Amino acid sequence: MLTPYGNNLKIYIEGGSHDEKIELFLDGFPSGMQVDEDALQSFMNRRAPGQNAFSTTRKEADKPVFLSGLTNGKTDGSRIHAVIYNSNQHSSDYSFVKETPRPSHADFCAIQKYGQDVDLRGGGHFSGRLTAMLCVAGALCKQYLQEKGIEVFAHIHSIGGIKDIPFDLCKVGKTEQKLLADRPFAVLDEQAGQKMQELILQAKADCDSVGGIVECAVTGLPVGLGEHLFAGVESRIAAAVYSVPAVKGVEFGNGFGCASLFGSQNNDPFETDGQKIYTKTNNCGGILGGMTNGMPLVFRAAFKPTPSIAKEQATVSLSKMENTTLKIKGRHDPCIVQRAVPVTEAAAAIAVCDLLLD
Numbered sequence: 001m002l003t004p005y006g007n008n009l010k011i012y013i014e015g016g017s018h019d020e021k022i023e024l025f026l027d028g029f030p031s032g033m034q035v036d037e038d039a040l041q042s043f044m045n046r047r048a049p050g051q052n053a054f055s056t057t058r059k060e061a062d063k064p065v066f067l068s069g070l071t072n073g074k075t076d077g078s079r080i081h082a083v084i085y086n087s088n089q090h091s092s093d094y095s096f097v098k099e100t101p102r103p104s105h106a107d108f109c110a111i112q113k114y115g116q117d118v119d120l121r122g123g124g125h126f127s128g129r130l131t132a133m134l135c136v137a138g139a140l141c142k143q144y145l146q147e148k149g150i151e152v153f154a155h156i157h158s159i160g161g162i163k164d165i166p167f168d169l170c171k172v173g174k175t176e177q178k179l180l181a182d183r184p185f186a187v188l189d190e191q192a193g194q195k196m197q198e199l200i201l202q203a204k205a206d207c208d209s210v211g212g213i214v215e216c217a218v219t220g221l222p223v224g225l226g227e228h229l230f231a232g233v234e235s236r237i238a239a240a241v242y243s244v245p246a247v248k249g250v251e252f253g254n255g256f257g258c259a260s261l262f263g264s265q266n267n268d269p270f271e272t273d274g275q276k277i278y279t280k281t282n283n284c285g286g287i288l289g290g291m292t293n294g295m296p297l298v299f300r301a302a303f304k305p306t307p308s309i310a311k312e313q314a315t316v317s318l319s320k321m322e323n324t325t326l327k328i329k330g331r332h333d334p335c336i337v338q339r340a341v342p343v344t345e346a347a348a349a350i351a352v353c354d355l356l357l358d
Contacts (some may be wrong), residue, residue, distance in 0.1 A: 003239060007231075008357035011137050011350065016119050017086070017127035024082045024133040026069065026140070028357070031077030033144055035070060043139040046342040047132060049333075061087070064136045075140075082136050086129075100315045100326045102308035106245075111318070128245050128336065131343045138346020141353035148356065150220040152349045153177045153342045154184045157300055159196040161210035165189045169253060169282035172217045172296050186341045204334035207310035211246075211303050212337035214344045218286075218297040218352055225292040225355050232290025233297070236355060240347040241301050246336055249302035253285025268295075299348075303340050308332040 004010040008028050015022035019096045041063065062084055075163030097120045101107035106126035119125065124157035138332040142152055154178070156164055165188040167176060182184050187193035196212075204209040226233035238250045258266045261283075268279035279295055308328045315323050333339065 005243060005350070007236075009137075009141075009350065009354045011134075013130050013133045015130065016121065016124040017129035018121035018124070019086060019119075021083045021085045021271075022085075022130055022133050024080070024136050026065075026080040026082075026137050029069070029075055029077075029080055029140060030144060031075050031138070033075045033140075033147070035073055035075065035140065036143060037073065039143065040064070040136070043142070043346075044132070044135055045344055047339050049339070057227045060184070062132050063086065080140070082133070084132055084136075085211040086117070092192065092349075096326065099318055100324060101318070102307060102326070102328060103313050103315060104304070123245075126245060131244055131346075134243065135342055135346045138342075138349045141349040142345065143354070144353055145349055148220070150218065150352065150356075151177055152216065152218050152345050152352065153180055154214050154216035154348075155180050155188060156193070156196065156337055156341060157213040157215035159335060159337050160193045160199050160210045162192055162199060164192050164196075164215075167215055167217050167296075167298055169285065169296065169298050170279075172298065173198050173219050176217070177219075185338060194320045200335040203305075209306035209309050209333070210335050211241050211305040212335065213300050214300050214337060214340055215298065215300045216344050216348050218348055221286065221294065221297055221352070223292060223294040224289050225352075225358075226289040227358075233287045233292055234239045234290065237299065237348060237351040240351040241299075244301070244303075244340065244343055244347060246303045246306075246340070248304050250299060252287055252297075252299045254283045255285075255300065258283060298350075301340075301344050303337050306333050306336055 004012050006028070010027040012025040014025070029100045044064065055140040056168065064082045064084050067081040067083060069075060069078050097107045098111060098116055101111065105123065107120055110120060110126060113233070128143065145152060157166060176188060179188060185193045185197065187196070199210060226236070234252055241247055241250050266283050268281045268283055270277055271280050279293065282295045282298070284293070285299060286292055310327055310329065312325050312327050315324060315326050316322065
């Protein structure tokens with residue numbers, strides 16, 4: 001059964017990492033938008049595997065083919081159906097997972113829930129491979145939002161203990177967006193980025209992996225988008241971001257940092273220039289009472305280290321019910337954070353687009 005995301009948009013993603021194809025079904029997308037297919041493919045290329053020493057060596061073009069929903073390159077109001085054909089699977093690399101499940105993967109839970117016939121090749125339906133289709137939907141949503149003057153962009157906030165320059169919660173905007181658009185490794189501080197790359201390569205050499213944080217900003221939002229309680233902006237964005245398999249935490253504004261402050265420190269005082277009302281600080285990350293307040297919306301998503309590593313790890317033999325060990329072979333990212341930047345943008349764009357259509 002396919003479970004969709006969205007209130008107004010309905011997004012369904014189907015397929016597995018080593019299936020012939022993965023698919024996107026998108027209902028409710030506005031008609032009449034001319035799709036910039038070059039920009040869409042450029043966005044897809046940022047997530048695609050096999051482009052550098054910091055990602056898996058699996059090679060995939062990640063070129064979406066639209067089977068419906070576009071007429072002469074323009075959205076026509078019907079269901080958008082897009083597919084990406086997989087071409088570089090090594091399914092034999094995963095022959096062991098139903099006997100010895102990989103630590104921190106979905107293998108064990110999937111076998112217990114769905115039985116021994118569940119597809120776990122390359123992670124199957126639980127694989128980060130499916131975020132390629134999330135990026136197709138996100139790319140369309142980003143283009144729609146840009147027509148409304150709303151921009152979504154992100155950077156690598158940190159990898160391991162190495163941090164980039166964080167976004168200015170009050171002033172983040174076109175300067176940072178332009179700077180990041182021109183950089184293959186999405187950081188504001190290139191020196192910090194170099195240290196991050198060295199850390200990733202060291203983890204790879206050690207047969208290990210490393211995690212990190214992506215920081216995302218949405219600018220140009222109107223005041224009052226969203227609702228309270230279950231329909232709040234935070235909950236709807238977080239639901240989309242948590243659809244990315246490796247995400248283990250999401251925070252808005254200064255997030256968990258507010259827990260160590262007094263109210264007088266954390267509150268964002270209102271100011272006006274005589275025409276517009278804004279806040280002097282933006283600890284809330286642009287959201288109050290579940291609604292946008294007109295300030296930049298800023299959140300961060302924490303990504304766990306890639307669990308498929310070549311170091312020996314403890315697991316169990318499911319047939320013998322005995323403790324054992326395994327060393328995972330195959331093609332895996334030593335760090336997924338750099339490829340997760342466009343995925344985070346995609347999730348945010350989908351959520352904001354869905355909110356805008358309320």
